[in-house]
Amino acid sequence: MSIDERRAPAGTDLRGAYAACRRINARHGRTYYLATRLLPAHARPAVHALYxxxxxxxxAVDNPPRGSDPEAELARYARLLGAVFAGHDPGDPVFRALGDTVRRYDLPRPLFDAFLRSMRMDLRVREYATFADLREYTHGSACVIGLQLLPVLGTVVPPDEAAPYAAALGEAFQLTNFLRDVGEDLDRGRVYLPARELAAYGVDRDLLRHARRAGRNDPRIRAAIAALVAHTRAVYRRARPGIPLLRPESRPCVAIAAALYEGILDEIVAVDYDVLRGRVVVPPARRWKVAVRAALRVRVQP
Structure with a gap:
């Protein structure tokens, strides 16, 4: 039994539910999971449940099992979420752990409804014209994640003061994912990078498809991605002042998560913005160096 499982709330079913969430986090969220190891043990189960x-x-939306109906799955998850907020046992282990976390930290339902709404958008919206158009999606898919985590991480100021920074960091993470996953998203028929921003450099969906098929970068795509990397770095800068507003024991986790995710942008620069050839990743050795530097930097702050 891991430390996280021992620190999970009592009850065999509940501990098993939190353990299932921890395994999901460890398997799918390598960067995120590494950062959570720096949280106090009592906070980790809730973070795993939210993840x-x-x-x-x-x-259910991005990698549905063959023959499954994503719309039906999202409807089922909405029903399970309804059971959680009605105080019922949803049966599903992930939602059981989520329900306990929601009650312990008094998390509001609109944050979860917004997430489901953005996931439904993925089933019908294939591109966004501007950053303003994209904002509704990123609010539900990412900003609300930061807001869900804020009560778990704790703050040294009223939560409302820290909330804009938490939302901005979620947005920065999401924009980083969009840049890293341009090719994979294109294969699914989606382009999250705003069409107007791409068009300013002569880039459209057809050019992205051609470059993806040819396996060759294009100067126009390179210039567009460079501009979007710069935009995303600005969002990280907007989010970073929120880290000192967290409780001291939570700051290393968030500082490392931010450093590791922004490190993906460094790797995109290192491959000359060629994001269509394959997914850009931070090598494990560099990941550890970035994590150690971020932890040391946040520990010397007052």
């Missing part, structure tokens, strides 16, 4: 919920729903 487990988000991953379960996201997989």
């Amino acid at each position: 487990g919920f988000a991953r379960l729903v996201d997989e």
Whole structure:
């Protein structure tokens, strides 16, 4: 039994539910999971539960089992979420752990409804014209994750003061994912990078498809991705002042998560913005160096 499982709330079913969420986090969220190891043990189960919920729903849309109906799965998850907020046992282990976390930290339902709404958008919206158009999606898919985590991480100021920074960090993570996963998203028929931003450099969906098929970068795509990397770095800068507003024991986790995710942008630069050839990843050795530097930097802050 792991430390996280021993620190999970009592009850065989509940501990098993939290353990299932921890395994989902460890398997799918390598960067995120590494950062959570720095949280106090009592906070980790809740973080795993929130991640487990988000991953379960996201997989139903992005990687549905053959023959499954993503719309029907999202409707089923909405019913399970309804059971959670009605105080019933939803039966599903991930939602059981989620229900306990929701009650312990008094998390509001609109944050979870917004996430489901964005996941439904993935089934019908294939592109976004502007950053303003994209904002509704990123609010539900990412900003609310930061807001869900805020009560678990704790703050040294009123939570409302820290909330904009938490939302901004979620947005930065999501924009980083969009840049890293351009090729995979294109294969699914989606382009999250705003069409107007791409068009400013002469890039459209057809050019992205051609470059993806040819396996060759294009100067226009390179310039567009470079501009979007710069935009995303600005969002990280907007989010970073929120880290000192967290409780001291939570700061290393968030600082490392931010550093590791922003490190993906460094790797995109290192491959000359060629994001269509394959998924850009931070090598394990570099990941550990980045994590150690971020932890040391946050520990010397007052």
